[in-house]
Amino acid sequence: MTVSLTFTDVVLETCCDYIKVYDGPSTLHPLLGEIREYRNQSFKSSSNDLTVFFYSDSSVTRRGFHANWVFVVPQPECGGHLYGSGLFSSPNYPNNYHDNAYCVWYLSAEQGQRIFLTFADVQLERCCHCDYITVYDGSSTGHPQLGKVCFNDTTHQVFHSSSRYLTVVFRSDASGVSHGFKALFTSSLTEDEGCVDCSSDNMIIVIQRSYLNSLGLNGNALYVDDHLCRPTISSTEVVFSFPLNACGTAKEMMNGYVSYTNNVRASQSQSGEISHQSQFLLRVGCRMEPDTMVQIFYKAKENISGNITGTGHFNASIAFYTSSSFNQQIYDSPYEVNLNQLLYVQVALNRPDNSLDLFLDTCVASPNPNDFKDRSYDLLRNGCPRDNTYYSYTSGQHYYARFSFRAFKFLRTHAYVYLRCKVIICPDNDYNSRCRQGCRFRHKRSLDSTYHTNTVTLGPIKLKGQRPLTGQRHDVKDSENPKE
Template identity: 65%
Template sequence: MTVLFRSDGSVVARGFKAFFSSSLPENTARVACSSDSMTIVIERSYLNSLGISWQNLYVDDHRCRPSANSYEVSFNFPINLCGTNKTTNKGRVVYSNHVRAAPSQSGEITRQVGEFLLSVKCHMEQGTTVGTVYKTKEIINHTIAGIGHFNASMAFYPSSSFSYPILEFPYEVSLNQYLYVQVQLSRADNTLDLLLDSCVASPNHDFQAHSYTLIQNGCVKDNTVYIYTNGRQYYAQFRFRAFKFLRTHSYVFLQCRVVVCADNDYNSRCRQGCRMRNRRSLDSAHHTETVTLGPITLKGAKAESADQVEKEE
């Protein structure tokens, strides 16, 4: 590459600076992120081409070391540990770390130019994480990108205190009984907010064929639904009364579509809460996660089925 620099008399100063970047070879390194963990994978052949032993690699916390097989070297650690730094940029949470190489302990001298430094960043989007890895050596930057998802879970609770989840499976309830539901990120993080955008119920796992809407666009659609918190914490909580579907069995499954936002983004979808009309321009730019819970079944449903069989006989 040749750079030709021309100047005139409009500015009086010495020298100039130039920066450029190029992509790493395909499949050289990648990063996968979630709300729980960060995974960094580097090809051993790439490290060998640089004369670097995988056993000398470490991240910002030097106690976090990688594992390796014949082809790859990998780091896997909780995203809030191993020296990972968390910042907020334009309403998005960014996790960053570095992979470094300790100098070889053998020999008296080295002719390696510069320090091996692999910068790793995960940009947490609304319902997805986009990971970026770029290598810094001298003035050369290399970049690659990876994609992951937030980890969210949903559970029933026995009361509005939401102290401990129901572990019974399937959860057996009475008709008209209050059901308490909490959806949360699997790792508590007060810098993130979770919004229940929609929740629907179905008698089976096919939510497209037969469903009943409880929450839509963050708004209550069933008059028994009461929302305790939504879009202001890393979790959301609501309740509704148990029902059964007509002309079908007594099972009910629940599916919720959630949006995750940075807590300090006051223009985010989470802050808007109930939105009567869907704005496509916003929704197309937002990534979401879907979580499913169930089944619940009505008490006495098995006995009722047995009685029905006897009557038919």
């Protein structure tokens, strides 16, 4: 409980006698107020202690004062609608928050902007399902969850919204409490001011010179966390382009995502003794989606090697190899194979990174490159082999995955077969990640609804000696299965 104190009568020597009220068990705690004459004054403590200090000097005396106090169950205000940039914190921060708290902050920015949220201090009860913070990517708790923060997470986590809205919820249960948290939020630049683009290879930062001019800055003054990395400057833009593992870029594993961040700074003027320009610091970053879709087709002599591109997604490539040693990639196009021939496939991140694992979640074959549902055949589903010729060499322990299967064709269709694989990217040091779980017969949730996916088409496999739309049935494994 907290203390509520009300002064009902105060008659003091106003020059020299006074009352002071402190928010805590001693006068060393924050001063809530000073009283020298009667006014309608009440004070509330932030915890279960309140200190009242009365002083009188050696001269005139008066009647004194009268006050009432009572213990109350606190109902501190929290949550609300916040706009643009600012900070917010848990109730009573940095003092302990209260039990059974439920606070919702609705953050919003201008149209075309995104919101960047950073937790600068987190000290919660050491029970992640008791007290926690949840961040949602949208204007309400009905939108996708970006992550959950609990315990004493001081990793300065950064969350990026995909729109102009972000929602933050803080909950505490009826047991232990702690100091709480402090969060800072800022709005991104609009597209006519600047943008950042990431792939598996590079971070590209583009800042419009018109925006810099409005701040009184010159493009030549800009640098990133590695001051040796300088931009190229055109008549309209200032552009930084460098590998993701260079120029001071920081990589962080967080909530199943991989985040790359850097900062754009401005050097101080070398002339004059004063500056009217505040320090310029622009935080830039990309959150890489851990779920990537790659797709290949085999046509009996088709090179299947291509990239998935897109801002904030890992570039992955998929290719055929000549043998189980995976030393020699096949570049023929099209790739012609014999029915029942062993095919060797590797899916890998384009930029090798031993701190990441790539897990093959699902591989689906289809005679139609635009439809992997109506007529399809599962080689792999939720990490579980569905084809008895499928063999995994490795999956979930490296930045690449390798497997083989025997070539087949679909009945009553042409001889082309298309293959699409879904892969998941996990931190190598997370032993509870999806990558380490292997085959999971019952899919707990749909990855498609949680992660963004991309596909890339790379041309079909063609079976040797097969004519379009013809072929003989042989060894049909299941009367309902369209694959032979």
